[in-house]
Amino acid sequence: MIAEEQLSEQQMLDYITDMFMNQMPFNELLGMKITDYTTSSIELKINMDDKLIGNPIRKILHGGVTASVLDVAGGMLVAAAAIPQMESCTRKDFEKNLKSLGTIDLRVDYLRPGWGDEFTATAQVIRSGNKVAVTRMELHNQEGIHIAFGTGTYLVG
Amino acid sequence: MIAEEQLSEQQMLDYITDMFMNQMPFNELLGMKITDYTTSSIELKINMDDKLIGNPIRKILHGGVTASVLDVAGGMLVAAAAIPQMESCTRKDFEKNLKSLGTIDLRVDYLRPGWGDEFTATAQVIRSGNKVAVTRMELHNQEGIHIAFGTGTYLVG
Amino acid sequence: MIAEEQLSEQQMLDYITDMFMNQMPFNELLGMKITDYTTSSIELKINMDDKLIGNPIRKILHGGVTASVLDVAGGMLVAAAAIPQMESCTRKDFEKNLKSLGTIDLRVDYLRPGWGDEFTATAQVIRSGNKVAVTRMELHNQEGIHIAFGTGTYLVG
Amino acid sequence: MIAEEQLSEQQMLDYITDMFMNQMPFNELLGMKITDYTTSSIELKINMDDKLIGNPIRKILHGGVTASVLDVAGGMLVAAAAIPQMESCTRKDFEKNLKSLGTIDLRVDYLRPGWGDEFTATAQVIRSGNKVAVTRMELHNQEGIHIAFGTGTYLVG
Numbered sequence: 001m002i003a004e005e006q007l008s009e010q011q012m013l014d015y016i017t018d019m020f021m022n023q024m025p026f027n028e029l030l031g032m033k034i035t036d037y038t039t040s041s042i043e044l045k046i047n048m049d050d051k052l053i054g055n056p057i058r059k060i061l062h063g064g065v066t067a068s069v070l071d072v073a074g075g076m077l078v079a080a081a082a083i084p085q086m087e088s089c090t091r092k093d094f095e096k097n098l099k100s101l102g103t104i105d106l107r108v109d110y111l112r113p114g115w116g117d118e119f120t121a122t123a124q125v126i127r128s129g130n131k132v133a134v135t136r137m138e139l140h141n142q143e144g145i146h147i148a149f150g151t152g153t154y155l156v157g
Numbered sequence: 158m159i160a161e162e163q164l165s166e167q168q169m170l171d172y173i174t175d176m177f178m179n180q181m182p183f184n185e186l187l188g189m190k191i192t193d194y195t196t197s198s199i200e201l202k203i204n205m206d207d208k209l210i211g212n213p214i215r216k217i218l219h220g221g222v223t224a225s226v227l228d229v230a231g232g233m234l235v236a237a238a239a240i241p242q243m244e245s246c247t248r249k250d251f252e253k254n255l256k257s258l259g260t261i262d263l264r265v266d267y268l269r270p271g272w273g274d275e276f277t278a279t280a281q282v283i284r285s286g287n288k289v290a291v292t293r294m295e296l297h298n299q300e301g302i303h304i305a306f307g308t309g310t311y312l313v314g
Numbered sequence: 315m316i317a318e319e320q321l322s323e324q325q326m327l328d329y330i331t332d333m334f335m336n337q338m339p340f341n342e343l344l345g346m347k348i349t350d351y352t353t354s355s356i357e358l359k360i361n362m363d364d365k366l367i368g369n370p371i372r373k374i375l376h377g378g379v380t381a382s383v384l385d386v387a388g389g390m391l392v393a394a395a396a397i398p399q400m401e402s403c404t405r406k407d408f409e410k411n412l413k414s415l416g417t418i419d420l421r422v423d424y425l426r427p428g429w430g431d432e433f434t435a436t437a438q439v440i441r442s443g444n445k446v447a448v449t450r451m452e453l454h455n456q457e458g459i460h461i462a463f464g465t466g467t468y469l470v471g
Numbered sequence: 472m473i474a475e476e477q478l479s480e481q482q483m484l485d486y487i488t489d490m491f492m493n494q495m496p497f498n499e500l501l502g503m504k505i506t507d508y509t510t511s512s513i514e515l516k517i518n519m520d521d522k523l524i525g526n527p528i529r530k531i532l533h534g535g536v537t538a539s540v541l542d543v544a545g546g547m548l549v550a551a552a553a554i555p556q557m558e559s560c561t562r563k564d565f566e567k568n569l570k571s572l573g574t575i576d577l578r579v580d581y582l583r584p585g586w587g588d589e590f591t592a593t594a595q596v597i598r599s600g601n602k603v604a605v606t607r608m609e610l611h612n613q614e615g616i617h618i619a620f621g622t623g624t625y626l627v628g
Contacts (some may be wrong), residue, residue, distance in 0.1 A: 025210045026219035029186070053182045062183035063260050064225020071220050103220050104446055105419065105467055107264045107578055109605055109622060111598045126620060127582045131445040132418055132469055134580055136620070149597060149607070151580060151622065153419055153467055155446055261603055262576065262624055264421055266448055266465060268441045283463060284425045288602040289575055289626060291423055293463070306440060306450070308423060308465065310576055310624055312603060339524045340533035343500070367496045376497035377574050378539020385534050417534050421578045 005091045009083055012094055013037055016079045019098070020072060030068060034076075035120075039084055042077045044069060044121040054114070061114030061147075066139055070150030071106050073121040074135035078154045081125050081133065102155045104132070109149040116141030123150075130157050162248045166240055169251055170194055173236045176255070177229060187225060191233075192277075196241055199234045201226060201278040211271070218271030218304075223296055227307035228263050230278040231292035235311045238282045238290065259312045261289070266306040273298030280307075287314050319405045323397055326408055327351055330393045333412070334386060344382060348390075349434075353398055356391045358383060358435040368428070375428030375461075380453055384464030385420050387435040388449035392468045395439050395447065416469045418446070423463040430455025437464075444471050476562045480554055483565055484508055487550045490569070491543060501539060505547075506591075510555055513548045515540060515592040525585070532585030532618070537610055541621035542577050544592040545606035549625045552596050552604065573626045575603070580620040587612025594621075601628050 007015070017034055020027055030052065036043035046052070046069055054062030079101055086097065120140050127134035137150035164172070174191055177184055187209065193200035203209070203226055211219030236258055243254065277297050284291035294307035321329070331348055334341055344366065350357035360366070360383055368376030393415055400411065434454050441448035451464035478486070488505055491498055501523065507514035517523070517540055525533030550572055557568065591611050598605035608621035 023213045024219065025208045025213070026222060027211075029208050030221075051182045051186050054184075056180045056182070062181065062225065063228050063263070064187075064221060065183060067224035067228070067263065067265070068219065068221020071224070102270075103265075103267050104441075104448065105264060105266045105465075106220070106224065107262060107421070107622065108224070108260075109262045109597065109624075110260050111605070113259075126580065126617075127418075129469075134418065134582070146597075149622070151419075151578065151620070153580075155443075261598075261605065262622075264465065264578070266440065266467075268448070283423065283460075284575075286626075291425070291575065303440075306465070308421065308463070308576075310423075312600075337527045338533065339522045339527070340536060341525075343522050344535075365496045365500050368498075370494045370496070376495065376539065377542050377577070378501075378535060379497060381538035381542070381577065381579070382533065382535020385538070413528075416584075417579075417581050419578060419580045420534070420538065421576060422538070422574075423576045424574050427573075 006089050007091055007094055009039065012083050013080055016076060016098065020076055026068070027072060030065060032069065032072060037076070037080065039080045042073055042080065042123050044073050046119050048117050058113060061119065063110060066110065066114060066148045067106065067108045069119065069121045070108060070137040070139060070148065071103055071152060073123040073137050074150060074152035075101060075103060075154055077123040077125060077135055078133040078156055081128055082156055097157055100155060100157060104153040104155055107151045111149065112145060112147050114147050116143070116145070118142040119147065132156065163246050164248055164251055166196065169240050170237060173233060173255065177233055183225070184229060187222060189226065189229060194237065196237045199230050199237065199280050201230050203276050205274050215270060218276065220267060223267065223271060223305045224263065224265045226276065226278045227265060227294040227296060227305065228260055228309060230280040230294050231307065231309035232258060232260060232311060234280040234282060234292055235290040235313055238285055239313055254314055257312060257314060261310040261312055264308045268306065269302060269304050271304050273300070273302070275299040276304065289313065320403050321405055321408055323353065326397050327394055330390060330412065334390055341386060344379060346383065346386060351394065353394045356387050356394065356437050358387050360433050362431050372427060375433065377424060380424065380428060380462045381420065381422045383433065383435045384422060384451040384453060384462065385417055385466060387437040387451050388464060388466035389415060389417060389468060391437040391439060391449055392447040392470055395442055396470055411471055414469060414471060418467040418469055421465045425463065426459060426461050428461050430457070430459070432456040433461065446470065477560050478562055478565055480510065483554050484551055487547060487569065491547055498543060501536060503540065503543060508551065510551045513544050513551065513594050515544050517590050519588050529584060532590065534581060537581065537585060537619045538577065538579045540590065540592045541579060541608040541610060541619065542574055542623060544594040544608050545621060545623035546572060546574060546625060548594040548596060548606055549604040549627055552599055553627055568628055571626060571628060575624040575626055578622045582620065583616060583618050585618050587614065587616070589613040590618065603627065
């Protein structure tokens with residue numbers, strides 16, 4: 001039975017990547033691309049695009065785009081960080097785990113105007129648990145300018 | 158000189174509405190419409206749309222869309238709430254004020270999955286000042302189900 | 315066996331009250347008193363006292379006192395709100411539940427200086443669940459002046 | 472006139488230290504001591520004490536104490552970080568600046584139970600400005616165990 005199929009760590013990471021990058025229309029709309037993804041790290045990129053502009057005179061990223069990218073970076077990292085702690089690696093249990101993943105709360109600190117051509121989001125887990133995980137995220141532009149910090153609390157397992 | 162043109166309260170509200178609804182591409186992309194706007198209240202609506210979906214199986218609004226709409230509701234209300242306190246009503250001073258408006262930090266509490274056909278964001282000012290204003294926001298669906306709370310701190314004037 | 319003793323709702327509320335008000339030294343130090351407590355409401359009071367002052371010239375409550383009182387109001391309400399959902403009312407299970415209660419994150423919005431003789435904290439549950447609950451809290455002084463808002467995310471059960 | 476007395480950077484740091492450590496009764500109650508303080512860094516310590524306990528069985532620091540210490544670390548750093556940007560170094564202007572300092576909002580992420588004998592709070596400025604500054608804070612125990620993160624938004628100048 002396919003539900004009892006065992007998944008490797010990489011298969012699970014690929015599964016999550018596919019889910020977030022190819023099956024979530026809003027992430028595609030923002031043009032998110034994943035450039036690094038392990039059970040302890042993540043790097044997401046988006047390119048500046050006219051439709052992502054919040055302020056036409058200043059040509060800066062909309063704060064909602066920043067929030068979206070940081071939330072996805074935190075959520076994907078939480079999903080990946082849970083993998084080494086999973087007792088079962090069947091596809092069924094893994095999918096069940098993923099279904100319960102959700103953002104409880106998100107804080108974004110906007111440090112500087114979102115100028116740039118390409119933006120990179122990274123995340124780190126600061127609290128992990130079998131019910132709740134907390135991450136901190138950062139958004140930088142292609143020159144390394146730090147644009148925003150995020151803090152996210154996620155429901156897991 | 159046009160810069161010294163005096164604006165009425167309604168002209169200023171219309172100006173802000175035009176800026177947020179017609180000149181910010183990302184707000185247009187999300188399909189935001191303003192259905193109430195005074196110096197003490199705001200109501201923004203968006204319709205569910207395939208491109209705004211965060212989870213294709215559950216067909217719910219992406220958390221980043223929620224954050225975006227709440228941030229805009231808070232920011233627009235802060236801009237409107239500053240009008241009665243303005244010493245000068247010239248277009249020049251008003252535009253200068255608007256330029257300095259920015260989100261310092263935003264917290265979103267996701268209460269329930271974002272199911273629905275139409276979503277309504279409202280906001281109230283909980284702290285006003287000549288440097289910083291704080292608002293609380295809410296997102297409900299068309300059945301009155303409460304989907305998210307927001308808290309935003311904004312730089313003003 | 316005492317561990318299998320059944321507790322009534324009121325006995326559980328009394329148990330939580332005793333734990334927070336009489337067995338937590340820091341709550342006693344702040345002089346917290348509970349003036350209303352049900353499974354859906356809470357009211358905590360503290361009196362202004364020289365030792366709680368944060369600013370000697372302005373004679374206002376220290377922001378840390380505000381955070382403390384709001385956190386306790388939220389945490390106690392979360393503990394009470396879980397009672398009607400408990401499958402078992404044995405003392406043992408109830409105590410086990412209480413032990414896992416903890417604050418995950420807390421946001422305080424300071425609205426006005428903490429002037430006053432007596433301060434009242436109230437709370438409401440905005441998200442309840444079997445793993446995580448979220449509350450919003452308010453602090454007012456004896457004249458009804460609104461001093462602070464809080465938002466707390468708590469681990470439960 | 473004393474109000475026009477010029478203060479050196481070190482005199483200003485000493486002035487702020489005296490204000491926070493000796494003139495704020497609640498900080499003294501918590502036993503705060505400052506062990507490092509420059510215009511770009513701060514280290515505050517408190518010792519565990521029975522009266523600071525939040526949970527008598529687990530003997531851990533009350534979450535309100537954590538919030539208090541992090542808020543003070545952030546606020547003091549913001550006050551110090553403003554010094555190099557001050558146009559005037561008269562005592563009068565410096566005192567006026569200090570008076571307008573206040574916490575707008577504070578988020579605390581509680582990562583682990585507050586076990587320990589001695590706790591150290593540190594802070595860094597992540598956004599500085601002439602109206603608002605944002606800091607991130609951390610609390611560790613004497614073994615380097617990371618107990619809490621904080622994020623604070625402060626009104627300045």
